[in-house]
Structure formats: C-alpha cells, structure tokens
Amino acid sequence: MSSDTLYRDMILTKEQMLEDYDAMWESFEENYPFYGVLDRLYVLNNMEPDYYKATKTKYRKQIENMELEGDKAMFEFANIIAISVNDVYGTVGHVSIVNPNMLRSLEVYKEHVNESPEVQPWVDVIEDPQVIAFYEYLDYLLGLQQADKGGSAPTPEEINAQQEEELNKMKATNLTMKILEKGKIAYINVESFDDVFIEGDMPKIRAFLEEVKDYEHLIIDIQNNGGGNTTYWEEAFVRPNISEPATTSLVRLMKNTELTQRFYGVDYKGSALTTKDVKNDPNFTSLHKEDLEDLTLVREISYTLEPKFSEKLFKGEISVLVGPAVYSSAESFAVFCKSTHFATLVGKTTGGSNSGGPILFELPISHLLIQFDVEYGLNPDGSSSQEVGTTPDIESEDALKTVLDLIGKH
Incomplete structure (x- = not known):
C-alpha cells in the first residue's frame, strides 16, 4: 500500500485514532444493554474475569505502538476497530463496524423514509457528508489493499460491477x-x-x-x-x-x-x-x-x-x-x-x-460507523x-x- 495518498485530509494522527477508539468504548458502555449477557458468556467459555478490560487495553496499545503511516496506518486503524469489537462482543447484539457494502445496503432506507419516518435517524447518518467522504476513502483503501496483493486497484466502476455481480449470484x-x-x-x-x-x-x-x-x-x-x-x-x-x-x-x-x-x-x-x-x-x-x-x-x-x-x-x-x-x-x-x-x-x-435492529454510532473524528443493538x-x-x-x-x-x-x- 503506497505511502502516497489521494486523501491526505483523511489521515488521522495517532492521538486522533486513540480519541476515536476511546469514544467508541465510551459509547458502548453508555448505550449497550448486554453486559450481563457477556459476563455469563465469558464464564461459560472459561474466559478471564477481566477479559473485557484486558481486550480493550490490548487493542488500544496496538494503536499506541503502531509504526505505520498514511494510508497503511488508516487501514490498520479500521482493522483494529473491527477486530477489537468482535473479540469483545462476538455476535452479541449485532456489533460490528459498518463496511462499505453494509453502508450501501442501508441506502434502501432513503427509498422508504416517506412512508416509514421512523428510519429517518439512520438516513441522517448515512447522508452525513463526513460519513460519505470517509466511506469513499475506505473504498479507496480497500482497493489499495487489493493492489498490494498483486492485483490492480479497481476503479469505482469496477467495484460497482463486481458488487452487482455478487448480488445477482x-x-x-x-x-x-x-x-x-x-x-x-x-x-x-x-x-x-x-x-x-x-x-x-x-x-x-x-x-x-x-x-x-x-x-x-x-x-x-x-x-x-x-x-x-x-x-x-x-x-x-x-x-x-x-x-x-x-x-x-x-x-x-x-x-x-x-x-x-x-x-x-x-x-x-x-x-x-x-x-x-x-x-x-x-x-x-x-x-x-x-x-x-x-x-x-x-x-x-x-x-x-x-x-x-x-x-x-x-x-x-x-x-x-x-x-x-x-x-x-x-x-x-x-x-x-x-x-x-x-x-x-x-x-x-x-x-x-x-x-428492533442496530443503531449507528459515528466515530467523532474519522466518521467510521459502528453498529450495535440498544434494545x-x-x-x-x-x-x-x-x-x-x-x-x-x-x-x-x-x-x-x-x-x-x-x-x-x-
């Protein structure tokens, strides 16, 4: 993945990454309702009593110790976010980052917002210009990753065609x-x-x-x-x-x-x-x-x-x-x-x-979206x-x- 980037304004400093990371966990602790379920699951799976705290700390240190820069650092940051929430929450409560394909699937809410005004909060998030800009950048990062694996970075048109083909299958x-x-x-x-x-x-x-x-x-x-x-x-x-x-x-x-x-x-x-x-x-x-x-x-x-x-x-x-x-x-x-x-x-x-389905939490600096249930x-x-x-x-x-x-x- 090249150190040059077409999205220089999207690159976060390490301090900004940590601020986003901490904001995410604060939001979970304030809004997520299944910590009792998790505690019992941890016991059932013979996990350490402080597993939650230890896992949060482990991935925070990975950001602190990150030596990558530019696009590589941003891709690694998004990856750390994704892996950390999966390690802590697993499948309990629809918890995950929202990847570009998931975001595109939420576009259907726009088509139904007039007859179903209750979906307006989701529409507000996916129409946020800063969210749109970040996910354009994330598509770019995913293309660079594919290029690093020996292929060429796909154009937006090629990405759309590939997604259409997968959807049809x-x-x-x-x-x-x-x-x-x-x-x-x-x-x-x-x-x-x-x-x-x-x-x-x-x-x-x-x-x-x-x-x-x-x-x-x-x-x-x-x-x-x-x-x-x-x-x-x-x-x-x-x-x-x-x-x-x-x-x-x-x-x-x-x-x-x-x-x-x-x-x-x-x-x-x-x-x-x-x-x-x-x-x-x-x-x-x-x-x-x-x-x-x-x-x-x-x-x-x-x-x-x-x-x-x-x-x-x-x-x-x-x-x-x-x-x-x-x-x-x-x-x-x-x-x-x-x-x-x-x-x-x-x-x-x-x-x-x-x-009722997961809500969307927008990380305050990167504008990466996290989904999780609150009911x-x-x-x-x-x-x-x-x-x-x-x-x-x-x-x-x-x-x-x-x-x-x-x-x-x-």
Missing part, C-alpha cells in the same frame, strides 16, 4: 423451492430475508404457493437465515396463509441516553411499563434482574398481521425448520410462529436477537432473546428428517 441462490412428494409435501428454503431479495422473491413464492396450495404439508427452512427485514416473512409466508388476524407481543427495554433516544425514543413515548413492572411480572421466571439496573425505558410491542386474502392460500400444515444460525428478523419469524402457533418449529434452539428483548419467560433464543416446539438434530418422519407417520 446471491439473488439466484437465496430461494430454493421444490416438491418433495407430489401432491403432499412442498419445501421452501430461504437463506436471507434481506431487503434486496424481497422484490424478486415475493412473486416466485406466491406462484409456488399457488401451485401447492392443496398440498398437506409445507416445510419452510430458515436454518441458515441470519435475518434481514421482517416484511419478507410477513408478506411471503404469514399474511397469505392466515384467515384471521394474528397478534403477537413482546417486551423490550433500553437505556435512556441521547443516542438511544435519537433512534428509538419515539417508540417508548407513552409507555406505562416500568422496569419494576418487568421485575415483578410472575411470568418472567427466567429474568436476570441484574441486567435491568440501567434499562429504565420499557415498552410492550403488540402487533397484528392481517390476512392478505379472504381465505388461506396454503391450507395444510406448516413446519418451520430452525437452528443456531437463525438470528435477527429470522428470529422474529421463529418467535411469531411459536407465539401464534402459525407453524410448528422444528430443529435446534435459535441464535436469538429479536431486537434488550425478552422471551415470554423473561430470559434474554439475545442470550437464549427460541426453543423449537420439536427439538431435533436433523430437522428436515424429523419432519418427514412425522409426516410419514400420519
């Missing part, structure tokens, strides 16, 4: 639909509920459901689905296949800070629930009360999905296959299925994280959705085989 493989037994068993596998797949996948699923609407069994496989947008599963699977409104509810808690208020404050306005109410709820037998000490905002979310048609499109039995990779909005589908009995969950306990979601027994996930109705090491065996016994 994902679109081609995201959805698999097949007949397992003609006239009886249909199967749908969805790898992701991401926004980019909704427009292309919806008509395909609708046509397939029309084809198999009189079958006895529909198997929906989301075992490898890490989430995306709840609209996907609502419109593809639930609304066409219910004959009356289906309602589910859940409780979420949050710290009361400037950052959390900016992104989710409006959702908590008017809520009469308190942390005390949650702690005293007799249904929450698995609640870790100590986790709630700083979570002073509480809301109960109750939402109803209305039928799309006057009668169900698919009238047979529905099974949904789940496992540890089920996360985020895929988790919310699992929760919906179990709470409303829309479908039978089969497989292994899910990965969890039925939250602590509860399961019906009070356990943390992030920590425990959802237990299927039928536990199985081989979910598909189990369902087929059960069908065979009918």
Whole structure:
C-alpha cells in the first residue's frame, strides 16, 4: 500500500485514532444493554474475569505502538476497530463496524423514509457528508489493499460491477423451492430475508404457493437465515396463509441516553411499563434482574398481521425448520410462529436477537460507523432473546428428517 495518498485530509494522527477508539468504548458502555449477557458468556467459555478490560487495553496499545503511516496506518486503524469489537462482543447484539457494502445496503432506507419516518435517524447518518467522504476513502483503501496483493486497484466502476455481480449470484441462490412428494409435501428454503431479495422473491413464492396450495404439508427452512427485514416473512409466508388476524407481543427495554433516544425514543413515548413492572411480572421466571439496573425505558410491542386474502392460500400444515444460525428478523419469524402457533418449529434452539435492529454510532473524528443493538428483548419467560433464543416446539438434530418422519407417520 503506497505511502502516497489521494486523501491526505483523511489521515488521522495517532492521538486522533486513540480519541476515536476511546469514544467508541465510551459509547458502548453508555448505550449497550448486554453486559450481563457477556459476563455469563465469558464464564461459560472459561474466559478471564477481566477479559473485557484486558481486550480493550490490548487493542488500544496496538494503536499506541503502531509504526505505520498514511494510508497503511488508516487501514490498520479500521482493522483494529473491527477486530477489537468482535473479540469483545462476538455476535452479541449485532456489533460490528459498518463496511462499505453494509453502508450501501442501508441506502434502501432513503427509498422508504416517506412512508416509514421512523428510519429517518439512520438516513441522517448515512447522508452525513463526513460519513460519505470517509466511506469513499475506505473504498479507496480497500482497493489499495487489493493492489498490494498483486492485483490492480479497481476503479469505482469496477467495484460497482463486481458488487452487482455478487448480488445477482446471491439473488439466484437465496430461494430454493421444490416438491418433495407430489401432491403432499412442498419445501421452501430461504437463506436471507434481506431487503434486496424481497422484490424478486415475493412473486416466485406466491406462484409456488399457488401451485401447492392443496398440498398437506409445507416445510419452510430458515436454518441458515441470519435475518434481514421482517416484511419478507410477513408478506411471503404469514399474511397469505392466515384467515384471521394474528397478534403477537413482546417486551423490550433500553437505556435512556441521547443516542438511544435519537433512534428509538419515539417508540417508548407513552409507555406505562416500568422496569419494576418487568421485575415483578410472575411470568418472567427466567429474568436476570441484574441486567435491568440501567434499562429504565420499557415498552410492550403488540402487533397484528392481517390476512392478505379472504381465505388461506396454503391450507395444510406448516413446519418451520430452525437452528443456531437463525438470528435477527429470522428470529422474529421463529418467535411469531411459536407465539401464534402459525407453524410448528422444528430443529435446534435459535441464535436469538429479536431486537428492533442496530443503531449507528459515528466515530467523532474519522466518521467510521459502528453498529450495535440498544434494545434488550425478552422471551415470554423473561430470559434474554439475545442470550437464549427460541426453543423449537420439536427439538431435533436433523430437522428436515424429523419432519418427514412425522409426516410419514400420519
């Protein structure tokens, strides 16, 4: 990676890097709600009691001792940020840096902000000129890294073409639909509920459901689905296949800070629930009360999905296959299925994280973005959705085989 740069104004001094680094950890400590979950995870994995503090210190020293300069130093800085948050938080709470591809995927919020004004805080961040400038620079750094590995640095046009090609490949493989037994068993596998797949996948699923609407069994496989947008599963699977409104509810808690208020404050306005109410709820037998000490905002979310048609499109039995990779909005589908009995969950306990989705924190000097959840979601027994996930109705090491065996016994 050359010491020359086209973005001299983007280069931070070591002191500025450290200031950004410290600001990031301060923001986590002020806003992130899962430190109790992390503590239990550290114990479970036999990690040192001071793992959190030691890991923060280790990566701060890497910045302090950095001997690189210019673009190389900036690339290493971004890399240290990414690795440090992964080492501390892992998959607990959607924590990561926002890379250029992720930022581009958030552009979809701009298209929906008029009908969904609640996404305006995310739009404000991604439209920040300083964020835009930094991510143009980060694309440049990634191109230089590729050149250092023996290739030539791609042009912006080449980057866009490559991303389009990769997206088209994902679109081609995201959805698999097949007949397992003609006239009886249909199967749908969805790898992701991401926004980019909704427009292309919806008509395909609708046509397939029309084809198999009189079958006895529909198997929906989301075992490898890490989430995306709840609209996907609502419109593809639930609304066409219910004959009356289906309602589910859940409780979420949050710290009361400037950052959390900016992104989710409006959702908590008017809520009469308190942390005390949650702690005293007799249904929450698995609640870790100590986790709630700083979570002073509480809301109960109750939402109803209305039928799309006057009668169900698919009238047979529905099974949904789940496992540890089920996360985020895929988790919310699992929760919906179990709470409303829309479908039978089969497989292994899910990965969890039925939250409203991660917020964006902008590092004050570099303007690199960090994402993380700020809402602590509860399961019906009070356990943390992030920590425990959802237990299927039928536990199985081989979910598909189990369902087929059960069908065979009918």
